Amino acid sequence: MRVVPNFLPPRPAGRLIVIGAGKASARMAEAVEQHYGPCEGLVITRYGYARPCKGIEIVEAAHPVPDTKGELATRQLLDRVSNLGSGDTVLALISGGGSALLCAPIDGLTLRDKRDLNRALLASGAPIGQINIVRKHTSRVKGGQLATACYPAQLITLMISDVPGDDPSLIASGPTVGDDSTPQDAIAILDQYKIEISPQIRTAITQHPNVVAKHDPRLRNNQNHIVAAPSLSLTTAAQIATRDGCEVQMLGDALEGEARDLATEQAELAISLCPMVNDTGKPLLLLSGGECTVTRRGDGIGGPNAEFVLAAAIALNGQPNIHVLACDTDGVDGAAEVAGAYAGPDTLITALKQDIEPSVALANNDAHQFFEKIGGQIITGPTLTNVNDFRAILICPES
Template sequence: MQDPDSFLRRLFDRAVEVADPMQSLAAHLPARPEGRLVVIGAGKASARMAEAVEAAYGPCEGLVITRYGYARPCERIEIVEAAHPVPDQAGVDATRRMLALLDTCGEGDTVLALISGGGSALLCAPAKGITLNEKQALTDALLASGAPIGAINGIRKQISAVKGGKLAAAAYPARMLALLISDVPGDNPSDIASGPTVGDTGTPARALETLNRWNVTPSPSITDYLTAGGNPLPPDDPRLSTVENVIYAAPSQSLAAAAEIAEAEGIEVQILGDALEGEARDVAADHAALARKAQGDKPVLLLSGGELTVTRRGNGIGGPNAEYCLALALALDRAPGIHALACDTDGVDGAAEVAGAVISPETLSKAPDAADALAINDAHGFFGRIGDQVVTGPTLTNVNDFRAILVLPGS
């Protein structure tokens, strides 16, 4: 086996590779439909997905919105970059143009929707009476609250003119095939990018309850809109009757690919789950206990996926994967033989252009301020100072968090 850090990085690279649309999407495309084909999409992987579509079909009409820095060369599909995780005017303008394009579609036409994580911010059309500034402020507050992604997306659907199935409804009566890469715990299509092609089972009242539970106060306009009943689109709306949603890549596949490498080297693999949620530092404490318990005469690999959260307590530069690693290092307290990596498969942990970090028994010896950094959510700052960040650049896919703990035989 390679040195532990290089081995863990190899597992992460493989997890990303199997979720690369250029490697996996073509097998899920039907024969190119006769008649007009329009390609739309939103998400961190959507431009790469569009590139894969044109590699299979040839030039296609369409418009896709991705994160700044994630564009890919396409022949005819237009790629627009916008902000993530907090939306911006570029996303609003591109979404407006996408809706106008869908308005030209009719019966007999086919719309191919390419949806991946990040689409919640990139696909932005605030509901009537709500401004972009109000939506930006609410998004920032929700991301700082520690609320799970499912709860955040439930609110996003209720105040949007495209989420919660409304994007698909805009294409009716054209047929729509939505290909999705899951980045959400549980792989529910309605949660991926806040479900722009899936009807909403939530309610404005539930959104208000969620805001109250996480101590987030929206603008008066948002409160008034939700109190008045909003405009949710139920799953049985006739305009969704021509839509097919297919998840073709998910976290479980990436974990299985990493496990295959480890097992080939004689390492016992325990998959803790592909849909873990919770506060990053709390999950790290639990995993530290599991790692200590797993240590024996043979190497063991603990794998997990999902999406952890961080409640903002300070103004440091943090993200759930880096915070998990920092909390894990503190909980393990230099335990010999235990190494770990935690990264976001899209290459961006939180708002930092860093995928995540690695730790070893020497991590706490490299700098004296680990506990202080954790207290102010400055995990990325800490790992940057000691040179243990994992930086990938745009990976062009997104199946959420990848965590691997390598437990070598104890001394």
């Protein structure tokens, strides 16, 4: 990972401990050891995302719903940073996915409670910012609490952003970043999205205001750096497309909302731009990033990127010369081992020839199985990075 060494200071003279969590964290740890040599520490990543390190222990755990291995690894990580002094340095490597991988429930909550709550949040359609507020107030490690566990050691956090707007407090629920939200904010979000919780869970949240305020003096030794962000993937794609003769229009790197609604909006935009493309004779590439949501309505297998492509294909209705692609840059769309999907002018025809009704698949949130059947899935395997969703709509001239 080329960007990590640019943010590493000279190796500290005292003790250096490397910790981290997220889908990109193991690859970041590998880059740290390539720069510094063997280091001590522990990093938690998703199953299948481990990398070889000489000194840093890499633990794989479940994502997006936490498991016992993640909970145990989080306890071990906290033990690694306990009892440090002001002459010690902690290097934290944080990327998207860390919210599930760093699992330390507050008193009164069990791992099962956390798992059930996490599933409900992911199915609710709530934006990632609100989901992460709830996660912070049900955790003993998020919302700046990992930073206070490291205090008084010096703490340097390198982050790869997967959130709209690149707010450090939202990346992996901000384990090293202070937060001014309250337990009441978390309860209000649960009520807003009609997520049912037991009286015991409600009491546990309201009685444990563990989140660390932004101006807490225990955060004074912190440095937080975003080393990569969604805009980087879009900028790189734009450069390649321009080199290959395309016009490029950026629609934004921090778009949120229901995947199917955003897809319809962008499909309609693409159709409206067809006359201009025909006039110029040059292909036009529409690029966007951000994090869409899916409100769970059916019992199918889907993810926000595949659902975006399916909804776009329906809205385009076989429009000639328009192609759509959407992928999660970490290689995992939702909970499936699929990065995303592709659709073109013949997608609906191909489906109907196989007696597959696209609108039924969309209503059932079954986009992954839809594209698996017609051959439209994009499968990359672990990419070892995570800079959010990548969406591209290519409009070609009729000629």
